[in-house]
Amino acid sequence: MLPDYFEFSLPTRVIYGIGMIDQLSDVVAHYGPRRALLVTDAMLVQAGLAERVKTGFAPTAIDLVAVFDQTPPNSTIKTVEDCAALGRECGCDLIIGLGGGSVLDTAKVANLLMVKGGRVQEHMGAYLLGQTPLLPLFLIPTTAGTGSEVTKVAVIADPDHDVKLPFAETQFLPDLAILDPELTRSLPPKLTAVTGMDALTHAIEAYVDKEWSPAADGLALQAIRLIRDHLLLACAQPDNLPARGAMLTASCLAGIAFSHSMVGMVHGIAHALGGVYHIPHGLANALALPEVMAYNLEARLDRYADIAEALGVAFPRPGAALDSLLRYGGLGGAAPLVKPLRAVDRWFRRKAAKAGVAYIRTLNRQLAHLTGMPLNLREAGISDGLAKLEQVVDTAMTDGSMLYNPREPERAAVADIVRALYATTVKPLPVPAAALRPAGMAAETGKLHHVFPDAEALCRVLGGFFERLKADPQIGGPLQNSRLCVQFVFNQPAATMTIDARGDQVRIYRGAEFTGVPEVTMRMSADFAHAFWHGRINLVSALTRRQVVAKGNVPKTLRLLPILKPAYALYPQHLATIGMADKIMA
Numbered sequence: 001m002l003p004d005y006f007e008f009s010l011p012t013r014v015i016y017g018i019g020m021i022d023q024l025s026d027v028v029a030h031y032g033p034r035r036a037l038l039v040t041d042a043m044l045v046q047a048g049l050a051e052r053v054k055t056g057f058a059p060t061a062i063d064l065v066a067v068f069d070q071t072p073p074n075s076t077i078k079t080v081e082d083c084a085a086l087g088r089e090c091g092c093d094l095i096i097g098l099g100g101g102s103v104l105d106t107a108k109v110a111n112l113l114m115v116k117g118g119r120v121q122e123h124m125g126a127y128l129l130g131q132t133p134l135l136p137l138f139l140i141p142t143t144a145g146t147g148s149e150v151t152k153v154a155v156i157a158d159p160d161h162d163v164k165l166p167f168a169e170t171q172f173l174p175d176l177a178i179l180d181p182e183l184t185r186s187l188p189p190k191l192t193a194v195t196g197m198d199a200l201t202h203a204i205e206a207y208v209d210k211e212w213s214p215a216a217d218g219l220a221l222q223a224i225r226l227i228r229d230h231l232l233l234a235c236a237q238p239d240n241l242p243a244r245g246a247m248l249t250a251s252c253l254a255g256i257a258f259s260h261s262m263v264g265m266v267h268g269i270a271h272a273l274g275g276v277y278h279i280p281h282g283l284a285n286a287l288a289l290p291e292v293m294a295y296n297l298e299a300r301l302d303r304y305a306d307i308a309e310a311l312g313v314a315f316p317r318p319g320a321a322l323d324s325l326l327r328y329g330g331l332g333g334a335a336p337l338v339k340p341l342r343a344v345d346r347w348f349r350r351k352a353a354k355a356g357v358a359y360i361r362t363l364n365r366q367l368a369h370l371t372g373m374p375l376n377l378r379e380a381g382i383s384d385g386l387a388k389l390e391q392v393v394d395t396a397m398t399d400g401s402m403l404y405n406p407r408e409p410e411r412a413a414v415a416d417i418v419r420a421l422y423a424t425t426v427k428p429l430p431v432p433a434a435a436l437r438p439a440g441m442a443a444e445t446g447k448l449h450h451v452f453p454d455a456e457a458l459c460r461v462l463g464g465f466f467e468r469l470k471a472d473p474q475i476g477g478p479l480q481n482s483r484l485c486v487q488f489v490f491n492q493p494a495a496t497m498t499i500d501a502r503g504d505q506v507r508i509y510r511g512a513e514f515t516g517v518p519e520v521t522m523r524m525s526a527d528f529a530h531a532f533w534h535g536r537i538n539l540v541s542a543l544t545r546r547q548v549v550a551k552g553n554v555p556k557t558l559r560l561l562p563i564l565k566p567a568y569a570l571y572p573q574h575l576a577t578i579g580m581a582d583k584i585m586a
């Protein structure tokens with residue numbers, strides 16, 4: 001079944017990679033020289049992430065001329081206005097947001113103010129910009145939760161009125177979203193837990209709400225699977241970059257999904273708790289999620305069963321199985337059984353959907369055990385006996401997200417849910433070791449950084465290694481016979497190596513020593529080359545992913561690869577010989 005209408009578009013280029021922030025030269029080259037405003041927060045400056053991003057942009061033509069680092073969690077109107085004022089004062093023509101959802105949303109709305117002027121409140125609403133372009137925007141998430149880097153929305157708090165103002169504009173979709181798991185490594189476990197639950201809420205609400213979209217369904221279910229396998233792991237092992245990467249990817253997929261399908265009652269309640277009681281957004285979502293799932297269950301039973309399945313709840317479908325056997329002629333005479341068995345299917349689906357809700361309750365308790373995440377609104381900081389319950393309910397009932405909930409949100413039900421979140425006494429639950437075992441995770445261990453401190457070190461190490469290849473009886477001859485001249489450029493001209501096999505012997509040139517025209521030029525980062533010579537990189541994939549930019553007769557060069565196989569054992573040996581054993585990749 002399809003909805004009457006859906007659309008899908010993602011103008012944002014999303015790039016993912018461990019250490020991606022150090023590989024931006026080609027990615028941003030076509031923006032030309034720019035004066036960028038970096039929007040971030042004080043915590044991220046202190047954690048060294050702002051500096052890391054500045055270093056990443058240093059080799060590009062984008063100059064980070066101003067840094068706005070005053071974004072608080074749940075950014076406010078004043079913050080956005082101050083940020084836009086700084087951008088205007090410094091003549092910025094590009095905005096880079098580095099941070100969690102609060103920072104990314106600030107960058108979006110500050111961009112709007114810089115172009116359109118006026119006060120923040122004047123722009124509240126949906127799609128008021130028409131075709132007016134905004135400044136180019138790059139968003140770099142440092143939490144894995146909001147997916148703001150790929151959504152058309154922004155949420156800014158109005159503390160004077162205890163509400164969070166929603167904004168939706170297509171132009172909020174950034175030109176570039178940079179997903180680098182290393183930038184989420186410093187996120188403390190409790191924040192990892194609550195932001196991860198935010199992503200899970202996006203995926204679940206996108207899948208069940210009224211504006212569900214078939215194009216977003218697949219993304220939502222895949223996000224759920226990734227979170228199932230990696231959220232506990234990322235909380236238990238903050239340095240586990242593949243788990244961090246999976247969470248960042250899940251958050252992004254869930255963001256794309258809900259940006260097309262919208263969210264529902266969980267968000268309605270969370271926005272109200274954020275506005276009235278300043279409960280962090282992800283935590284409010286985590287607590288409200290199972291209650292709202294239970295409330296909505298019958299309205300979307302099939303879809304909640306799919307969600308349970310994505311969470312790992314397996315269940316039988318005897319009716320569907322029998323139907324299929326009958327269709328293909330396998331079971332003559334069994335047709336009368338199909339109808340009753342379909343009722344059994346439905347029974348199992350209901351059980352599975354309920355198991356999905358139980359799964360989320362358990363997950364919250366396990367996250368509380370691992371990270372200290374609060375399990376009720378008292379622990380979350382509400383100390384007035386829920387005196388503002390009516391205000392929370394009023395705010396939730398007028399929240400736009402409620403319009404998309406699959407079941408009409410009843411005022412009494414919302415009040416009951418908020419009361420339950422306040423009163424519950426559930427306790428943290430230890431996590432079984434099996435839940436912390438990586439499931440089918442890529443063996444990628446992360447890109448090494450700064451293996452070569454400068455061009456001279458690189459030329460020394462790789463120059464010596466290439467000489468070794470030339471002298472090796474297995475490699476030297478075939479290399480000579482290739483008659484190729486390949487130049488490797490490692491992101492700066494001084495760090496260039498050329499292997500020329502066109503003459504009577506193979507010659508190795510460092511930097512500017514080579515003055516001819518190579519047949520093929522390969523540009524890559526020095527750390528990438530280090531991993532390549534360990535035999536860790538599939539060059540064809542790397543070309544597709546633009547980790548390597550190749551000019552010239554690439555297929556001819558790729559035919560060299562089989563010749564080079566023995567080199568992968570020689571490289572670690574070479575490192576050991578020259579006293580760099582500590583740089584050998586495990």
Ligand code: NAD
Pocket residue numbers: 041043044047072073074075099100101102103105142143145146147148151152153154155164183184185186187188191195198281282
């Ligand atoms: P956040 O941006 O408020 O950040 C929470 C805290 O984490 C901050 O103190 C921040 O400094 C810290 N932090 C962030 N990254 C860190 C890192 N790598 N290391 C150490 N500390 C780090 O949290 P959030 O949950 O990402 O964003 C919440 C905001 O996003 C809310 O305002 C919410 O309404 C909004 N939101 C927006 C969208 C959207 O699509 N635009 C979607 C969901 C939520």
